[in-house]
Amino acid sequence: MLGDTQGAQRYLRTALQLASDSPDVQFYAAKVYCLLKNDEAALVAAQKAVGLGFPRNWLRDDPTFSRMASNVHFQKIIQHQSQGD
Numbered sequence: 001m002l003g004d005t006q007g008a009q010r011y012l013r014t015a016l017q018l019a020s021d022s023p024d025v026q027f028y029a030a031k032v033y034c035l036l037k038n039d040e041a042a043l044v045a046a047q048k049a050v051g052l053g054f055p056r057n058w059l060r061d062d063p064t065f066s067r068m069a070s071n072v073h074f075q076k077i078i079q080h081q082s083q084g085d
Contacts, residue, residue, distance in 0.1 A: 008032055023052035031064045043073050050077055 012032050019025045026049035033042035046065075050056055059065060060078040068074040 005036055008036070021052065023049045023054035026052060027054050027058065030059070031062070034064050034068060039068065039071065042068065043071070043077065046074065046077050 009032075012029055015025050016029060026045045030042045030045035030049060033039075033045055042065075046059055050059070056078045059074075065074065
């Protein structure tokens with residue numbers, strides 16, 4: 001249901017409990033946290049998603065994250081790293 005932040009957080013906790021090592025789950029967690037304006041949690045989940053192999057360009061190009069585009073930490077996450085990427 002649109003606007004059900006408590007429900008979203010409840011489903012998110014369940015998804016993270018069941019599959020915290022899934023890059024897709026971490027990506028969608030980052031989206032939910034971003035929509036809830038919990039930038040710190042969004043950045044942590046985005047970093048985990050990328051660390052698990054999620055494509056950086058999907059984060060960069062997703063309009064959900066447009067308000068975070070100028071965030072230095074977000075920019076570091078989406079930048080292509082030649083080493084360790």
